Amino acid sequence: MAKYLLKRIFYLFLTLFLIASITFFLMKLMPGTPLNNQAKLSPQQIKIIYEHYGLNKPVWQQYISYIVDAAHGNFGLSYQFSDQPVSYLISSRIGPSLQLGAQAIIVGVFFGIIVGSLSAIRKNTWIDGASTFISILGISIPSFVLAILLQYYLGLKLQWFPIADWGGFSYTVLPTLALAASPFAETSRFVRTEMVDVLGSDYIELAKAKGLSRTGIVWHHALRNSLIPLVTVIGPLAAAIMTGSMVVENIFSVPGIGEQFVKSILVNDYPTIMGVTMLYSALLCAILLLTDIVYGIIDPRIRISGNEG
Amino acid sequence: MNVRSAVKVGAVALASTLVLAACGSKNSSSSKKTVNFEESAEISTMDQSKVTDVVGFTQLGNTQEGLYRLGKKSKVTNALATNTKESKDGKTWTFTLRKNAKWSNGDPVTAKDFVYGWQRTVNPKTASEYAYLFSGIKNADKISSGKVNYKQLGVKADGKYKLVVTLDRPIAYFKLLMGFPTFYPQNQKAVEKYGSKYGTASDKLVYDGPYKQVGWTGTNLNWKLEKNNNYWDKKNVKMDTINYQVVKDASTGLNLYNSKKLDVANITGNQVAQYKNNKDYVLRKQSSMFYLQYNMKKEKVFRNAKIRKAISMSINRNQLTGKVLADGSTNPKGLVSSGLASNPKTGTDFATEAEVKPAVTQNLTEAKKLMAEGLKEEGKSNLTFTLLGDDTASTKQITEFLQSQIEKLPNVKVNLQNVPFKTRLSDSSDGKFDVVLSAWGADFSDPISFLQLFVSGNAQNNGGFSNKQYDALIKASNTTDATNPEKRWDDMVQAEKILMNDQGIAPVFQQAQSQLWSSKLKGVVYNTAGVNFDYKGLYLTK
Numbered sequence: 001m002a003k004y005l006l007k008r009i010f011y012l013f014l015t016l017f018l019i020a021s022i023t024f025f026l027m028k029l030m031p032g033t034p035l036n037n038q039a040k041l042s043p044q045q046i047k048i049i050y051e052h053y054g055l056n057k058p059v060w061q062q063y064i065s066y067i068v069d070a071a072h073g074n075f076g077l078s079y080q081f082s083d084q085p086v087s088y089l090i091s092s093r094i095g096p097s098l099q100l101g102a103q104a105i106i107v108g109v110f111f112g113i114i115v116g117s118l119s120a121i122r123k124n125t126w127i128d129g130a131s132t133f134i135s136i137l138g139i140s141i142p143s144f145v146l147a148i149l150l151q152y153y154l155g156l157k158l159q160w161f162p163i164a165d166w167g168g169f170s171y172t173v174l175p176t177l178a179l180a181a182s183p184f185a186e187t188s189r190f191v192r193t194e195m196v197d198v199l200g201s202d203y204i205e206l207a208k209a210k211g212l213s214r215t216g217i218v219w220h221h222a223l224r225n226s227l228i229p230l231v232t233v234i235g236p237l238a239a240a241i242m243t244g245s246m247v248v249e250n251i252f253s254v255p256g257i258g259e260q261f262v263k264s265i266l267v268n269d270y271p272t273i274m275g276v277t278m279l280y281s282a283l284l285c286a287i288l289l290l291t292d293i294v295y296g297i298i299d300p301r302i303r304i305s306g307n308e309g
Numbered sequence: 310m311n312v313r314s315a316v317k318v319g320a321v322a323l324a325s326t327l328v329l330a331a332c333g334s335k336n337s338s339s340s341k342k343t344v345n346f347e348e349s350a351e352i353s354t355m356d357q358s359k360v361t362d363v364v365g366f367t368q369l370g371n372t373q374e375g376l377y378r379l380g381k382k383s384k385v386t387n388a389l390a391t392n393t394k395e396s397k398d399g400k401t402w403t404f405t406l407r408k409n410a411k412w413s414n415g416d417p418v419t420a421k422d423f424v425y426g427w428q429r430t431v432n433p434k435t436a437s438e439y440a441y442l443f444s445g446i447k448n449a450d451k452i453s454s455g456k457v458n459y460k461q462l463g464v465k466a467d468g469k470y471k472l473v474v475t476l477d478r479p480i481a482y483f484k485l486l487m488g489f490p491t492f493y494p495q496n497q498k499a500v501e502k503y504g505s506k507y508g509t510a511s512d513k514l515v516y517d518g519p520y521k522q523v524g525w526t527g528t529n530l531n532w533k534l535e536k537n538n539n540y541w542d543k544k545n546v547k548m549d550t551i552n553y554q555v556v557k558d559a560s561t562g563l564n565l566y567n568s569k570k571l572d573v574a575n576i577t578g579n580q581v582a583q584y585k586n587n588k589d590y591v592l593r594k595q596s597s598m599f600y601l602q603y604n605m606k607k608e609k610v611f612r613n614a615k616i617r618k619a620i621s622m623s624i625n626r627n628q629l630t631g632k633v634l635a636d637g638s639t640n641p642k643g644l645v646s647s648g649l650a651s652n653p654k655t656g657t658d659f660a661t662e663a664e665v666k667p668a669v670t671q672n673l674t675e676a677k678k679l680m681a682e683g684l685k686e687e688g689k690s691n692l693t694f695t696l697l698g699d700d701t702a703s704t705k706q707i708t709e710f711l712q713s714q715i716e717k718l719p720n721v722k723v724n725l726q727n728v729p730f731k732t733r734l735s736d737s738s739d740g741k742f743d744v745v746l747s748a749w750g751a752d753f754s755d756p757i758s759f760l761q762l763f764v765s766g767n768a769q770n771n772g773g774f775s776n777k778q779y780d781a782l783i784k785a786s787n788t789t790d791a792t793n794p795e796k797r798w799d800d801m802v803q804a805e806k807i808l809m810n811d812q813g814i815a816p817v818f819q820q821a822q823s824q825l826w827s828s829k830l831k832g833v834v835y836n837t838a839g840v841n842f843d844y845k846g847l848y849l850t851k
Contacts, residue, residue, distance in 0.1 A: 032731025036353070037361040037438035039734055039749070042768030045441060048453060052436040082354035083509050084527050092528045148560060156564045163568060164561045165554060166530065250557040255530045259557070268731055 101242030112187025120195035138185030356508025370840030399479030420466035426495030615683035641816035
């Protein structure tokens with residue numbers, strides 16, 4: 001196990017290093033300057049400002065100093081927010097995104113499991129039909145449409161929740177619901193398929209033959225076994241949602257990181273692009289590693305060994 | 310004191326505390342004058358030397374102050390300056406400063422603060438992206454190219470309350486510049502105290518304007534402006550608090566406005582059609598012009614004025630602004646935006662005075678004729694070119710509309726290329742385009758802010774338009790006629806007419822911002838250029 005972990009962690013760092021390098025060079029290929037007032041500056045003026053930021057040095061020199069700094073966790077200063085360290089930009093903005101993402105995953109997965117299992121147990125009844133319909137809506141309605149509808153009806157018309165802004169828990173309800181739609185739909189479809197599979201398997205037949213109660217079968221055998229594969233789906237889904245959604249954050253005026261990332265790419269804010277990309281990558285890698293470890297623990301059929309891992 | 314009397318005293322004390330507390334809270338809630346505003350983006354910095362965006366300029370314009378404030382129609386009014394003297398040749402300006410102005414840290418605002426702030430901005434080490442506005446002040450150009458030390462800038466303090474500015478050449482719009490945040494003073498003590506953190510949060514700078522900013526942490530979406538009690542003219546500041554919230558989505562803004570959480574909301578697209586007749590609807594013209602540039606360096610056909618005219622005459626601008634954009638944007642009268650500047654003698658708007666109607670009006674018959682003639686002169690049977698534009702949803706709509714219009718000319722084919730904003734800028738300055746949809750916003754309310762662009766060899770003249778007469782007129786307006794406002798005005802009017810008759814560029818539309826303003830808000834000064842909104846005189850009516 002320890003050997004396996006060490007190996008995985010080594011690969012994790014290698015992956016991050018490759019991502020950092022590829023992003024760096026892709027970024028340098030993007031046309032345009034990181035300056036905010038590029039439209040009004042002459043090439044000479046741009047050159048003077050480039051000298052100040054060290055952007056006139058050969059790309060390989062910039063690359064080396066960038067990698068060295070990044071290894072020390074220093075991503076430099078943002079261009080769009082003058083003099084603001086990227087680490088501060090990220091740390092002050094990641095909180096709301098993480099919180100909304102975590103809430104959305106919990107809500108979505110919880111209700112997804114309930115609806116998915118009901119649908120599998122009552123296969124081919126109206127319950128199954130209704131839950132399939134809701135799940136398909138959840139997948140096909142874009143989050144921004146849902147967000148706008150929630151804001152208009154629950155926020156403006158009924159005034160149950162704040163329309164936008166960021167304060168206490170009540171401010172998180174609408175964005176959470178908007179974000180929860182897709183994990184809800186994915187989970188319920190996934191659980192339904194798995195559970196239908198499990199319910200048709202031999203050991204469930206055996207349990208029935210032994211005369212176990214219906215709830216006992218579903219609760220002890222079917223549900224547990226159909227949830228194991230869900231772990232592999234939720235991990236990456238959580239990473240995607242917790243890193244912020246630009247549209248939902250914009251609509252509800254949430255001070256999150258999602259919108260920052262998109263904007264930093266549009267305006268060539270090199271340090272911010274790198275900082276956020278590395279954060280996302282690290283998060284995703286860590287979650288994947290965790291998923292694999294957890295999977296080994298909950299499913300005894302999967303054995304982790306140094307040689308095969 | 311026995312127990313009973315102690316209880317009595319206690320009861321009285323408690324009761325009076327409660328009554329007083331009740332009074333206190335009542336007072337503060339009823340007399341506090343508060344408004345709720347939105348901003349469309351975060352503040353990127355509060356450092357005067359580094360700010361480049363409208364959000365930042367509006368914040369600085371209301372929390373800081375320079376020699377002048379600009380009133381309605383950019384009328385120059387004294388702020389920190391009490392007296393201004395211009396030398397006969399227009400190259401030396403002497404400002405007398407008021408003695409009762411203070412920074413929020415208690416320091417007096419002195420001439421030294423101007424010298425320090427200006428030197429800091431032009432110092433190449435500061436990497437200011439607005440230092441180019443100093444061009445014309447003695448040595449500014451040499452300093453930014455690193456040839457001369459920044460301390461040699463033509464500005465000095467003559468005692469505590471006299472500021473003397475020396476120019477390389479007379480600058481006709483110098484007074485307007487003095488109302489722009491880049492030229493405000495800076496408190497050296499504060500800049501040095503906060504070092505690299507200066508201007509990165511509300512509490513990392515000091516204020517000398519009508520309001521102080523509170524609660525901006527550098528990245529958050531909510532902050533406030535509070536009345537500055539150290540401000541010399543605080544008796545004319547009527548508001549206690551202006552709350553700000555960043556709202557990036559127009560429908561969110563509208564919902565907040567309708568639920569009275571905001572007193573002002575920006576509206577766009579179809580919201581405008583819906584609210585156009587609402588009593589709260591306000592249309593804000595902006596000094597922002599969109600125009601086509603033709604790459605005359607690369608494509609010989611575009612050197613033919615007939616072809617350029619034909620393209621411009623094929624565009625139905627009424628349809629573009631009225632139906633496609635429908636957000637309050639208006640038809641252009643020329644390159645210089647309307648509502649920017651007015652004739653020093655007659656008060657006529659520059660754009661109206663210099664308008665060349667046929668140049669910006671659709672005339673398909675004439676356009677077809679000109680295109681046919683033009684192509685014949687160039688020995689070509691057809692014309693295919695690529696129109697470069699931004700990749701935002703609204704710009705795509707515009708370029709698609711332009712394509713449909715221009716292709717009404719026989720034998721003309723337009724391909725579209727929509728790229729990110731920064732790519733469009735780089736491609737434009739590298740000459741990698743046939744025709745590009747460009748935009749320009751004026752920094753100050755003077756026509757030269759636009760007209761300067763198309764002088765031969767100017768960095769923003771991406772298409773390479775060149776006209777000797779035009780160059781000569783602009784030069785005269787900047788040199789021989791610089792101190793004669795009327796003559797200078799005529800030079801600029803003529804120059805604009807030449808540019809339009811020759812169709813060096815084709816104006817497409819002038820941008821505007823549609824807003825809903827609560828009718829209780831009064832006393833706001835709006836200008837199309839520079840600091841857009843001045844809230845110093847803001848007050849509430851019932």
